[in-house]
Amino acid sequence: xxxxxxxxxxxxxxxxxxxxxxxxxxxxxxxxxxxxxxxxxxxxxxxxxxxxxxxxxxxxxxxxxxxxxxxxxxxxxxxxxxxxxxxxxxxxxxxxxxxxxxxxxxxxxxxxxxxxxxxxxxxxxxxxxxxxxxxxxxxxxxxxxxxxxxxxxxxxxxxxxxxxxxxxxxxxxxxxxxxxxxxxxxxxxxxxxxxxxxxxxxxxxxxxxxxxxxxxxxxxxxxxxxxxxxxxxxxxxxxxxxxxxxxxxxxxxxxxxxxxxxxxxxxxxxxxxxxxxxxxxxxxxxxxxxxxxxxxxxxxxxxxxxxxxxxxxxxxxxxxxxx
Amino acid sequence: xxxxxxxxxxxxxxxxxxxxxxxxxxxxxxxxxxxxxxxxxxxxxxxxxxxxxxxxxxxxxxxxxxxxxxxxxxxxxxxxxxxxxxxxxxxxxxxxxxxxxxxxxxxxxxxxxxxxxxxxxxxxxxxxxxxxxxxxxxxxxxxxxxxxxxxxxxxxxxxxxxxxxxxxxxxxxxxxxxxxxxxxxxxxxxxxxxxxxxxxxxxxxxxxxxxxxxxxxxxxxxxxxxxxxxxxxxxxxxxxxxxxxxxxxxxxxxxxxxxxxxxxxxxxxxxxxxxxxxxxxxxxxxxxxxxxxxxxxxxxxxxxxxxxxxxxxxxxxxxxxxx
DNA sequence: GTGAAAGCGCTAACAG
DNA sequence: CTGTTAGCGCTTTCAC
Numbered sequence: 001x002x003x004x005x006x007x008x009x010x011x012x013x014x015x016x017x018x019x020x021x022x023x024x025x026x027x028x029x030x031x032x033x034x035x036x037x038x039x040x041x042x043x044x045x046x047x048x049x050x051x052x053x054x055x056x057x058x059x060x061x062x063x064x065x066x067x068x069x070x071x072x073x074x075x076x077x078x079x080x081x082x083x084x085x086x087x088x089x090x091x092x093x094x095x096x097x098x099x100x101x102x103x104x105x106x107x108x109x110x111x112x113x114x115x116x117x118x119x120x121x122x123x124x125x126x127x128x129x130x131x132x133x134x135x136x137x138x139x140x141x142x143x144x145x146x147x148x149x150x151x152x153x154x155x156x157x158x159x160x161x162x163x164x165x166x167x168x169x170x171x172x173x174x175x176x177x178x179x180x181x182x183x184x185x186x187x188x189x190x191x192x193x194x195x196x197x198x199x200x201x202x203x204x205x206x207x208x209x210x211x212x213x214x215x216x217x218x219x220x221x222x223x224x225x226x227x228x229x230x231x232x233x234x235x236x237x238x239x240x241x242x243x244x245x246x247x248x249x250x251x252x253x254x255x256x257x258x259x260x261x262x263x264x265x266x267x268x269x270x271x272x273x274x275x276x277x278x279x280x281x282x283x284x285x286x287x288x289x290x291x292x293x294x295x296x297x298x299x300x301x302x303x304x305x306x307x308x309x310x311x312x313x314x315x316x317x318x319x320x321x322x323x
Numbered sequence: 324x325x326x327x328x329x330x331x332x333x334x335x336x337x338x339x340x341x342x343x344x345x346x347x348x349x350x351x352x353x354x355x356x357x358x359x360x361x362x363x364x365x366x367x368x369x370x371x372x373x374x375x376x377x378x379x380x381x382x383x384x385x386x387x388x389x390x391x392x393x394x395x396x397x398x399x400x401x402x403x404x405x406x407x408x409x410x411x412x413x414x415x416x417x418x419x420x421x422x423x424x425x426x427x428x429x430x431x432x433x434x435x436x437x438x439x440x441x442x443x444x445x446x447x448x449x450x451x452x453x454x455x456x457x458x459x460x461x462x463x464x465x466x467x468x469x470x471x472x473x474x475x476x477x478x479x480x481x482x483x484x485x486x487x488x489x490x491x492x493x494x495x496x497x498x499x500x501x502x503x504x505x506x507x508x509x510x511x512x513x514x515x516x517x518x519x520x521x522x523x524x525x526x527x528x529x530x531x532x533x534x535x536x537x538x539x540x541x542x543x544x545x546x547x548x549x550x551x552x553x554x555x556x557x558x559x560x561x562x563x564x565x566x567x568x569x570x571x572x573x574x575x576x577x578x579x580x581x582x583x584x585x586x587x588x589x590x591x592x593x594x595x596x597x598x599x600x601x602x603x604x605x606x607x608x609x610x611x612x613x614x615x616x617x618x619x620x621x622x623x624x625x626x627x628x629x630x631x632x633x634x635x636x637x638x639x640x641x642x643x644x645x646x
Numbered sequence: 647g648t649g650a651a652a653g654c655g656c657t658a659a660c661a662g
Numbered sequence: 663c664t665g666t667t668a669g670c671g672c673t674t675t676c677a678c
């Protein structure tokens with residue numbers, strides 16, 4: 001592998017001149033440019049990114065923590081984050097090892113070792129210290145007072161869902177929550193939902209899902225459990241993927257949708273479109289963009305102006321509710 | 324940031340000794356170990372991966388090219404590849420920028436610049452030269468004689484699909500193919516399918532999809548086009564995602580499934596389970612594992628023993644066929 | 647068992 | 663406009 005020195009030697013200049021030219025970081029005469037260019041050509045020289053990284057002390061890599069890309073929410077957010085990171089000259093390092101304290105510790109370790117320049121996390125263990133003075137952006141997680149968080153307006157989401165269920169005449173709503181260990185701010189939607197429904201005299205129950213949010217067999221089991229435990233349920237609020245299983249289970253039990261049972265999805269990904277679910281749509285593209293913008297600023301040493309960025313959600317009426 | 328020199332100084336030893344200990348690459352007396360350990364402790368030292376990478380000339384990163392992680396096939400394969408790479412000490416660099424000649428050229432460039440140690444590609448532009456003497460593993464793509472390829476037995480897949488359609492009495496089957504520019508070996512299934520069906524007197528038509536294989540609006544349009552163009556179609560073979568759209572469109576047009584129309588999915592991801600599609604299931608986990616095994620071997624300088632690894636598929640009977 | 651010294655390949659002051 | 667020089671932080675022979 002030819003190095004910058006070889007190029008310099010062949011072109012009859014010094015390595016720094018080659019570097020200047022390659023990085024457009026100073027003036028190089030047309031004549032010299034010519035010589036260097038041809039040297040690069042004949043040697044088939046390619047700069048070594050590893051050396052550049054060491055010398056600049058950055059990797060241009062951002063770790064994106066999202067438990068399971070086959071889950072529509074994760075897949076969508078990862079896709080958009082990657083899109084925006086790419087457009088800003090960064091690459092996505094996938095961090096999808098099963099979420100746990102130890103893997104999250106490992107990610108922080110990688111951050112300290114400069115393996116990546118920063119982390120964007122859709123989920124992060126609350127006990128793992130992240131104050132290592134490195135860029136960190138959280139989506140939906142209020143990790144601590146120094147970490148910027150980008151999120152949907154989950155309270156609004158809860159309100160809208162509640163009012164939809166009420167308008168549709170639901171009297172017994174079951175809502176799904178993620179594993180509470182993670183203390184995600186998305187839980188706000190569940191609190192508001194439950195509160196509002198109860199105030200209006202409806203019955204509300206919760207089912208907490210573990211981290212296997214994309215595992216068919218698990219979701220199937222939980223859907224069965226839901227109907228076993230709450231046979232008179234007439235409204236369900238949860239992720240599209242889970243609602244799909246509920247839909248199947250409902251059909252098997254002879255419950256008609258939307259007549260006997262209303263379903264409202266809480267993410268609004270492509271799976272809602274596909275299944276014509278009524279959904280509260282989170283603006284995932286905007287969330288991804290803001291996360292990346294913040295990340296890029298942080299890697300450049302800029303501080304964020306605002307710590308919490310909250311995005312409004314919208315409603316998409318489908319065929320799983322009447323109104 | 325404390326460096327290895329700082330640690331060495333504080334511990335009263337030389338940097339190389341610290342390195343020896345950290346990498347378990349030589350004997351260090353218990354006494355010295357003790358001193359070094361405490362120095363590391365007090366300085367809160369973390370090795371710098373960038374420096375290590377330069378000196379070892381590797382990044383421990385593998386680029387995984389998969390156009391769109393929200394597509395069930397891509398998401399699933401990426402998930403498993405990442406899983407296996409992690410277990411072998413590598414990280415996944417997501418390469419999902421829209422597939423094109425120029426992005427693929429860019430990926431090869433990154434390979435040459437040592438940005439990544441190797442590439443596993445589920446799709447790669449046939450015109451982009453990949454013989455840069457770096458680890459490259461192809462999934463489903465016969466790129467050239469030096470690149471190992473891991474694939475499902477797509478001929479078997481085509482045979483099974485054909486025999487299923489015939490057993491179900493289909494006389495007019497439409498099958499979907501990906502953009503032919505890519506010349507993926509997955510096209511074998513389409514060839515065999517068409518051939519077998521025609522030999523048995525059935526009508527066969529093809530619709531070629533472009534690269535927006537996960538875009539709802541596009542797939543919707545194509546599903547409509549399919550039924551417009553072939554109103555008497557009684558069998559469709561394609562990816563789960565597309566079949567979902569067909570299912571919706573069929574319902575709108577009053578076609579009953581499976582009575583009037585049979586659907587067979589060609590990937591067998593979670594979306595088939597969810598929708599109870601009859602599917603030819605590709606062993607994506609095994610494919611991911613073999614790809615990673617090959618990649619790891621290649622990065623270690625071992626050569627592959629076999630150039631093509633082909634995995635048998637299986638059938639999963641669902642509710643979209645009668646038999 | 648441990649240390650000295652020479653890299654890995656590039657960048658970035660600082661001169662001139 | 664270009665060259666000299668000194669790193670970036672770690673690894674790795676090769677002596678002692």
